[in-house]
Amino acid sequence: MKIVKVECLPVHPGWxxxxxxxxxxxxxxxxxxxxxxxQYDRDGAIAAQVESxxxxxxxxxxxxxxxxxxxxxxxxxxxxxxxxxxxxxSGLEQALWDIAGKVAQQPVxxxxxxxxxxxxxxxxxxxxxxxxxxxxxAAAAEKVVKLGFDALKFDPLPRPWRTHxxxxxxxxxxAVVKAVREAVGxxxxxxxxxxxxxxxxxxxxxxxxxxxxxxxxxxxPCPSENLEALGEVRRATEIPVVSGxxxxxxxxxxxxxxxxxxDIINPDVSNCGGILELSHIAAAAEAELVAVSPHNYNSxxxxxxxxxxxxxxxxxxxxTEYFLPYESFGSVVARNPLVPKNGYxxxxxxxxxxxxxxxxxxxxxxxxxxxxxxxxxxxDAVMAxxx
Numbered sequence: 376m377k378i379v380k381v382e383c384l385p386v387h388p389g390w391x392x393x394x395x396x397x398x399x400x401x402x403x404x405x406x407x408x409x410x411x412x413x414q415y416d417r418d419g420a421i422a423a424q425v426e427s428x429x430x431x432x433x434x435x436x437x438x439x440x441x442x443x444x445x446x447x448x449x450x451x452x453x454x455x456x457x458x459x460x461x462x463x464x465s466g467l468e469q470a471l472w473d474i475a476g477k478v479a480q481q482p483v484x485x486x487x488x489x490x491x492x493x494x495x496x497x498x499x500x501x502x503x504x505x506x507x508x509x510x511x512x513a514a515a516a517e518k519v520v521k522l523g524f525d526a527l528k529f530d531p532l533p534r535p536w537r538t539h540x541x542x543x544x545x546x547x548x549x550a551v552v553k554a555v556r557e558a559v560g561x562x563x564x565x566x567x568x569x570x571x572x573x574x575x576x577x578x579x580x581x582x583x584x585x586x587x588x589x590x591x592x593x594x595x596p597c598p599s600e601n602l603e604a605l606g607e608v609r610r611a612t613e614i615p616v617v618s619g620x621x622x623x624x625x626x627x628x629x630x631x632x633x634x635x636x637x638d639i640i641n642p643d644v645s646n647c648g649g650i651l652e653l654s655h656i657a658a659a660a661e662a663e664l665v666a667v668s669p670h671n672y673n674s675x676x677x678x679x680x681x682x683x684x685x686x687x688x689x690x691x692x693x694x695t696e697y698f699l700p701y702e703s704f705g706s707v708v709a710r711n712p713l714v715p716k717n718g719y720x721x722x723x724x725x726x727x728x729x730x731x732x733x734x735x736x737x738x739x740x741x742x743x744x745x746x747x748x749x750x751x752x753x754x755d756a757v758m759a760x761x762x
Contacts, residue, residue, distance in 0.1 A: 376437045376478065377402040381429035381467070383422045385413075385742030388704035391504075393418040393742035394674050397425055397466035398734075401437050405477050408732050409469030410677035411462040412646035416745060424463040432467060437478075440471045440651065448624075461623035461646050468649030469681045469728070476727030483684040483728060487654060490687040494719040497697040498526035498566055500672070504700065507533065509547075509554035516555045519699070520563055523717045526591065526694060527559070528566035532581075535751060536572050545577065549584045556588040564591035567614075571595045571621065575607040582612035590614045592639060592668075595621075599631070606636035617641050620670035624648050628656045632663045639693065643670040644685055645678045653685045661691040671696035675705035676712055679720075680728040683713060687722055708736045 380400040385393045395411040395418055413421050428451055435443060444464065452460050476483045484490050502519045506512050516527055531548035532540070555565060567590055569578065578596035594617040597604035609616040615638035622628055623646060631637060640660050644653045657667045667689055669682045675698060686692045697715055705712035710731040713720050723729025 376405070376474075378432045378435050378437055381426075381432050383411075383425040383429065383466075384737055385418055385422050386708065386737055386740045387743045388674065388701050388740070390501075390700040390704075391415060394701075395422050395425065395462070395466060395742075396677060396737060397429070397470050398737075399429075399432065399437075399467070399470040399474060401474060403478075405437075405474050406734075407437075407470035407472070407474035407477065407727065408677055408730070409466040409471075409473065409649075409681070410645050410673055411466030412458075412643055412673060412678070413462070414458075416748070417458075418742060420459050421462045422742075424459040425466055428460075428463045429467060437471060437474050440468060440475070443471070444468065444648070444651070456623055458623065458646065461648055465643075465645045465647065465649040465652075468651065469644070469677065472650050472681075472684075473727040480726050482723060482726060483650065483681075484687040484722065487650070487684070487688045490722065491690050491692070492687060494721050495683050495686050495692075496526070496694045496719055497524070497715050498528050498564070498694055498718075499524040499699050500528045500568075500696050501698040501700040502527070503529040509550045512551045513554040513558035516563075517558050520559050523715065524697075525562065525718045526564040526566060527555070528568055528594075528696070529555070530568045530570055531555075531585075532569065532572065536570060538572065538574050538577075540573065540577055545581050545584060548581055552585045552588050552590070561589065565589070566591045566594065568594045569596045571598045573597060575604045575611075578608045579611045582608065582614050586613050592617045594618070594641065602630060602634040602636050605631075606634055609636050609638070615639055617668065620646075620672075622647070624652060625655045625659060628659060632659060632665060635663075637665065639666045639668050641668050641670040643672070643678075644681045645671075645673050650681050650685045653682075654688065657685070657689045657691060661689070666691050666693045668693050669695045672698060673701075674698075674708075675701050676709040676730055676732070677728065679705075679713055680723060680730050683720055683722065684728065704740075707740070708733055
């Protein structure tokens with residue numbers, strides 16, 4: 376069963392960024408689907424990497440997933456890592472697993488060794504996009520809880536993203552967290568995403584100021600490559616510290632785990648190297664008594680399904696991400712999208728990734744070009760007050 380065609384199909388879901396879908400076809404007519412992580416303005420470079428790497432899959436045996444991963448890193452990339460490379464590898468690898476499951480007539484999780492659970496807990500994200508006032512956050516959070524979610528993630532800090540922020544930014548973030556907690560009550564988990572923004576000093580100040588509101592986790596308070604800074608925050612806070620979405624491959628996570636600077640890791644199946652690599656990373660974390668919560672700023676179809684299959688096999692899995700703004704697009708491109716019920720997703724039972732992708736719908740929603748964004752200049756980058 377040889378690979379005969381590899382396509383990269385960027386699609387626009389109607390909100391923010393393009394999604395990067397991958398389609399692989401075999402000589403037996405079996406089609407596998409995957410998804411590469413993407414970022415606003417960077418999806419073009421990621422799609423180009425999928426195309427460049429994908430050409431080396433054509434003519435290869437579809438079953439040999441591990442060997443292709445070795446070829447991709449050792450021969451194609453010559454062991455030079457990048458976001459674009461790992462995103463491309465991840466999307467292609469997922470599609471290969473989809474093919475393997477379809478041929479074997481088994482869900483991917485059965486090919487990985489079977490399940491540890493029959494449903495996957497999710498937290499809602501994307502619901503607070505561009506909100507600013509504490510009252511707006513509170514009102515939006517109430518609506519999400521009414522949808523059945525009992526875990527919400529949000530970034531309480533005002534923009535711009537800077538390392539050394541004024542005290543007013545900290546006070547604003549605390550007010551947002553307090554308003555959300557009062558709006559949703561004590562039984563909803565609140566997950567704070569700091570997006571690798573802060574210095575240890577500011578991160579510690581913020582964590583101590585919000586910990587009275589029973590925070591589930593404190594995600595990426597400092598840049599993920601600065602393990603010493605993360606460790607400093609972890610030692611000073613009572614809130615579990617998370618990092619990992621901007622790390623790629625098990626080698627990056629080896630350093631993170633070895634430094635004992637996090638309680639939870641959040642690798643993304645669409646940029647860490649794919650389903651198998653995510654499984655390896657989770658196994659390494661398990662040995663260090665670290666929990667896994669896969670990141671998923673991706674579609675609620677392909678990437679989410681790949682995450683669900685991998686998460687089903689992890690003893691140390693706790694929760695994963697569900698991006699509400701992409702939910703409606705999921706039902707457009709998949710005839711059986713994964714839909715949360717009371718904060719959980721049931722495992723798909725179909726072969727492969729378990730999704731019935733509507734190829735015509737995918738092709739009829741091509742990715743769009745974006746106008747350049749307006750970034751701050753040195754003349755208007757004022758760091759006083761809430762901006």
